[in-house]
Amino acid sequence: MSSPSKAFEPRRRTLLAGNTDLEPGAAQRTAAPVGPETTTITVTVNGTEQELTVDNRTTLLDALREHLQLTGTKKGCDHGQCGACTCTVNGARINSCLSLAVMHDGDAVQTIEGIGMPEALDPMQAAFVEHDGFQCGYCTPGQICSAKAVLEEIAAGVPSHVTGDLTTRIEATEAEIRERMSGNICRCGAYSNILAAITEVAEQQAQGDRA
Amino acid sequence: MQFNQPAGDNLFDNARLIGRPTPRIDGPLKVSGQAPYAYERHDAAEGQLVGYPVVSTIAQGRITGMDTSAAEAAPGVIGVVTTLEVGEMPTPSGMHTAPLFGGAEVWHYHQAIAVVVAESFEQARAAAALVKVDYDVTKGSFDLEAVWQQKKDDNSEPVARVGDFETAYQAAEVTLDQEYRTPSHSHAMMEPHASIAEWQDGKLTVWTSNQMIEWGRQSLATTLEMDADDIRVDSPYIGGGFGAKLFLRADAVMAALAARKLQRAVKVMLPRPMVMNNTTHRASTIQRIRIGAQADGKITAIAHEAISHTLPGGSGEDAVDQTRKFYAGDNRLIVKHLAEMHLPEANAMRAPGEASGLMALEIAMDEMAEKLGMDPVEFRTVNDTQVDPENPDRTFSDRHFVECLRQGAEAFGWVSRNTTPGGMRDGQWLIGHGVAGAYRGGPATTSGARVRLQDTGRIIVETDMTDIGTGSYTILAQTVAETMGVDLDAVEVRLGDSDFPVSAGSGGQWGAASSTAGAYAACIALREQIAERLRVNDPETLSFANGAVNAGEKQVTLASLAADGELVAEDSISFGDFRDEQVVSTFAAHFVELGVHVGTGEIRLRRMLAACDAGRILNPVTARSQVIGGMVMGVGAAMMEEMAIDTGRGYFPAHDLAGYEVPVHMDIPSQEVIFLDTVDPASSPLKAKGVGELGLCGVAAAVANAVYNATGVRVRSYPMTLDKYLDQLPAV
Numbered sequence: 052m053s054s055p056s057k058a059f060e061p062r063r064r065t066l067l068a069g070n071t072d073l074e075p076g077a078a079q080r081t082a083a084p085v086g087p088e089t090t091t092i093t094v095t096v097n098g099t100e101q102e103l104t105v106d107n108r109t110t111l112l113d114a115l116r117e118h119l120q121l122t123g124t125k126k127g128c129d130h131g132q133c134g135a136c137t138c139t140v141n142g143a144r145i146n147s148c149l150s151l152a153v154m155h156d157g158d159a160v161q162t163i164e165g166i167g168m169p170e171a172l173d174p175m176q177a178a179f180v181e182h183d184g185f186q187c188g189y190c191t192p193g194q195i196c197s198a199k200a201v202l203e204e205i206a207a208g209v210p211s212h213v214t215g216d217l218t219t220r221i222e223a224t225e226a227e228i229r230e231r232m233s234g235n236i237c238r239c240g241a242y243s244n245i246l247a248a249i250t251e252v253a254e255q256q257a258q259g260d261r262a
Numbered sequence: 263m264q265f266n267q268p269a270g271d272n273l274f275d276n277a278r279l280i281g282r283p284t285p286r287i288d289g290p291l292k293v294s295g296q297a298p299y300a301y302e303r304h305d306a307a308e309g310q311l312v313g314y315p316v317v318s319t320i321a322q323g324r325i326t327g328m329d330t331s332a333a334e335a336a337p338g339v340i341g342v343v344t345t346l347e348v349g350e351m352p353t354p355s356g357m358h359t360a361p362l363f364g365g366a367e368v369w370h371y372h373q374a375i376a377v378v379v380a381e382s383f384e385q386a387r388a389a390a391a392l393v394k395v396d397y398d399v400t401k402g403s404f405d406l407e408a409v410w411q412q413k414k415d416d417n418s419e420p421v422a423r424v425g426d427f428e429t430a431y432q433a434a435e436v437t438l439d440q441e442y443r444t445p446s447h448s449h450a451m452m453e454p455h456a457s458i459a460e461w462q463d464g465k466l467t468v469w470t471s472n473q474m475i476e477w478g479r480q481s482l483a484t485t486l487e488m489d490a491d492d493i494r495v496d497s498p499y500i501g502g503g504f505g506a507k508l509f510l511r512a513d514a515v516m517a518a519l520a521a522r523k524l525q526r527a528v529k530v531m532l533p534r535p536m537v538m539n540n541t542t543h544r545a546s547t548i549q550r551i552r553i554g555a556q557a558d559g560k561i562t563a564i565a566h567e568a569i570s571h572t573l574p575g576g577s578g579e580d581a582v583d584q585t586r587k588f589y590a591g592d593n594r595l596i597v598k599h600l601a602e603m604h605l606p607e608a609n610a611m612r613a614p615g616e617a618s619g620l621m622a623l624e625i626a627m628d629e630m631a632e633k634l635g636m637d638p639v640e641f642r643t644v645n646d647t648q649v650d651p652e653n654p655d656r657t658f659s660d661r662h663f664v665e666c667l668r669q670g671a672e673a674f675g676w677v678s679r680n681t682t683p684g685g686m687r688d689g690q691w692l693i694g695h696g697v698a699g700a701y702r703g704g705p706a707t708t709s710g711a712r713v714r715l716q717d718t719g720r721i722i723v724e725t726d727m728t729d730i731g732t733g734s735y736t737i738l739a740q741t742v743a744e745t746m747g748v749d750l751d752a753v754e755v756r757l758g759d760s761d762f763p764v765s766a767g768s769g770g771q772w773g774a775a776s777s778t779a780g781a782y783a784a785c786i787a788l789r790e791q792i793a794e795r796l797r798v799n800d801p802e803t804l805s806f807a808n809g810a811v812n813a814g815e816k817q818v819t820l821a822s823l824a825a826d827g828e829l830v831a832e833d834s835i836s837f838g839d840f841r842d843e844q845v846v847s848t849f850a851a852h853f854v855e856l857g858v859h860v861g862t863g864e865i866r867l868r869r870m871l872a873a874c875d876a877g878r879i880l881n882p883v884t885a886r887s888q889v890i891g892g893m894v895m896g897v898g899a900a901m902m903e904e905m906a907i908d909t910g911r912g913y914f915p916a917h918d919l920a921g922y923e924v925p926v927h928m929d930i931p932s933q934e935v936i937f938l939d940t941v942d943p944a945s946s947p948l949k950a951k952g953v954g955e956l957g958l959c960g961v962a963a964a965v966a967n968a969v970y971n972a973t974g975v976r977v978r979s980y981p982m983t984l985d986k987y988l989d990q991l992p993a994v
């Protein structure tokens with residue numbers, strides 16, 4: 052999809068020929084291109100290594116959704132304002148719409164598809180179903196990717212805006228979870244149920260740690 | 263099936279599944295990213311091209327020229343469709359105000375005027391920026407305040423007038439006369455409008471995101487001047503709508519036009535920054551409310567006048583509607599004004615009318631209670647009515663508003679609220695409590711479904727009903743499983759395809775009551791077919807349980823009945839006039855506790871509670887989600903949501919999710935929802951009404967009243983941003 056198909060080339064040339072001095076394309080024809088328009092990268096997505104040739108302007112989000120057809124990661128704004136496109140890169144959560152695919156050569160990406168499928172849901176996904184942590188479902192993969200990363204960040208001692216004491220262990224309190232999840236908008240307003248789901252998983256994890 | 267009289271005792275009164283908390287059956291697909299939304303249907307059509315919209319940069323005028331040559335020559339571009347080449351096209355329906363595409367005339371800012379189609383999104387986007395447009399600009403006026411000043415004293419054409427308002431108001435012992443302002447709101451659903459279109463042999467298929475499949479199909483037929491039978495619309499998963507996707511929008515029209523011209527499948531998603539001005543919004547309002555009451559709190563006179571903006575020919579916002587029915591009072595005056603201007607199209611957003619109207623009315627009720635020295639819960643209770651105040655012969659089918667107030671107050675602990683504005687402190691925080699009433703109609707409309715009994719005993723239900731997050735998949739499965747006596751997981755629900763029977767669709771909170779009744783009607787038709795097979799004269803004598811049908815001594819499994827081929831039954835429910843002879847409505851009381859920081863004025867909600875009366879609750883899980891979601895939207899309306907108008911250029915400048923702020927996790931406290939244990943036999947065979955819009959109604963006013971209670975500062979203009987009250991806070 053990233054380069055024009057041959058079938059349409061002649062038509063484009065015809066147009067260019069008729070408007071030689073007006074077209075940005077015309078300049079490209081005479082001047083040397085600044086550089087290649089596409090780049091081939093290798094990314095590991097959900098454990099599988101993928102070689103992709105992408106337009107340099109392609110976001111990581113569109114590389115996932117359009118090139119790999121992994122459409123679980125959602126596009127809500129394409130501008131880093133909603134969190135629907137959240138996935139993890141090398142274990143850290145990221146708004147994939149704000150990152151170009153070419154920046155991720157060699158990276159390991161995990162998307163909702165790699166977290167769990169309907170027959171074998173991850174505990175976080177199961178908790179979202181149990182607590183009805185969504186309605187339309189469009190923000191949901193992003194919420195779940197974020198939620199899992201939030202618990203990891205808390206466990207790793209990464210402080211947030213609401214962390215009071217930086218010298219003690221950070222607990223997965225309601226305030227910590229709400230604050231850290233605030234980059235993931237849910238217009239359906241499932242926030243309280245999402246909090247309940249994350250809290251339940253946090254408690255399960257805490258019990259697991261104690262056991 | 264005709265619903266011509268109130269439902270008697272029926273199987274839903276002793277239900278196994280209806281009314282039980284049931285997790286969403288579409289849940290596992292949604293949490294794993296496997297539910298395909300419109301733009302994601304890679305499977306739907308081969309060789310999909312990508313269209314990127316070009317939108318007008320003026321509010322009103324004419325396009326005098328478009329130069330697409332640079333765009334057409336850009337890498338990857340396959341073609342461009344412009345509004346000029348297409349020419350004027352019909353407005354899609356009577357519910358639209360502006361056409362969506364075609365012709366030289368510009369009705370509003372960000373109107374779609376071209377679509378650039380390329381092999382990839384990046385190419386289409388880059389090329390779209392190369393389209394040059396020349397305009398002949400018409401200077402417009404976009405100042406709602408100015409029109410209000412001209413019109414506000416004109417009561418010559420009221421919506422309703424009962425008794426003699428002016429005389430009664432003048433004679434009243436306690437009176438209130440205030441103005442309130444609500445800004446325009448954006449639906450801001452998380453999935454932008456998106457469509458994929460493909461033509462084959464003159465027939466059009468559109469995979470899209472639309473709440474009302476049949477409206478969408480008919481609108482496409484009107485716009486493209488073709489036979490609706492040659493159009494298929496498919497929308498099984500919808501990433502939120504809230505009214506933004508009630509109607510056909512430009513994404514589908516552009517995709518269809520481009521696909522026709524280029525003979526390839528084309529997909530178009532509205533870029534987020536185009537959504538707010540290209541599509542619809544809830545109009546801003548200015549409202550004046552006058553209330554006169556006796557010293558005992560009984561309202562004797564009530565007037566509600568409101569103005570909103572609309573494109574010429576539109577109907578604006580019905581912010582006065584609920585005031586016609588909500589509270590008693592013998593003398594009444596209701597006036598609606600319109601200010602026609604070329605802002606983007608004002609149209610329905612969740613709880614159209616009531617959402618804005620109650621933002622004003624329920625502050626007015628709070629102010630009035632204070633003037634009377636009454637508890638605001640008590641003041642509302644005193645003015646409850648069991649009849650239509652404009653027509654006392656017309657009764658409410660089932661109204662328990664007072665019970666909402668009582669149960670809500672009790673559960674919330676209203677008795678220990680702060681009773682002195684500005685009088686309660688918790689450290690650095692001023693604590694406030696607020697209450698508001700909620701009223702929203704309980705409409706229902708014709709809805710069809712088809713059920714198909716398989717030789718496995720499974721039942722497939724097909725209807726063009728949509729699930730926009732409301733829980734339709736689940737309540738339809740519950741309804742069919744209940745009626746046919748099978749387990750929930752023996753039912754497969756297929757939605758959103760115009761090849762299926764026409765349903766009520768999702769809007770006006772009529773979807774749940776109507777579509778479950780339609781599925782019930784189809785099941786009853788299937789039961790009749792089964793009776794015929796079994797040579798039983800009266801289908802009512804059959805009982806359906808455990809995947810089998812019992813006829814006297816005889817028991818036959820449903821699977822065996824379909825052994826020679828599936829049994830298919832189709833029917834629809836239609837609602838008789840008797841329903842409209844009463845007022846069928848839903849009610850709620852909202853309670854809020856919050857803190858306002860003494861120094862910074864920051865508002866932090868502490869807890870929220872809603873007590874709702876909406877007939878039988880079909881699925882408490884999804885119904886509760888609808889209500890808490892509405893409450894979240896109400897918090898947004900109270901505290902942050904505002905599509906400010908550029909009154910010079912005529913558009914909404916803050917038109918993305920950074921400029922138009924909606925609540926995030928940190929804004930929302932713990933929420934409690936109480937459903938009254940009521941049934942409304944006049945509403946539907948399941949005795950159910952909707953809750954999806956009720957949850958929003960009144961919430962913003964409850965927050966506003968709590969802010970007043972915390973600080974003693976009354977804000978009558980939403981949203982309650984710091985600039986409106988910080989300088990009036992009590993001295994620290």
Ligand code: FES
Pocket residue numbers: 125126127128129130131132133134135136137146147148149
């Ligand atoms: S799509 Fe990336 S933040 Fe909205």
Ligand code: FES
Pocket residue numbers: 184185186187188189190191236237238239240241452501502731
């Ligand atoms: S579930 Fe619809 S936006 Fe979150």
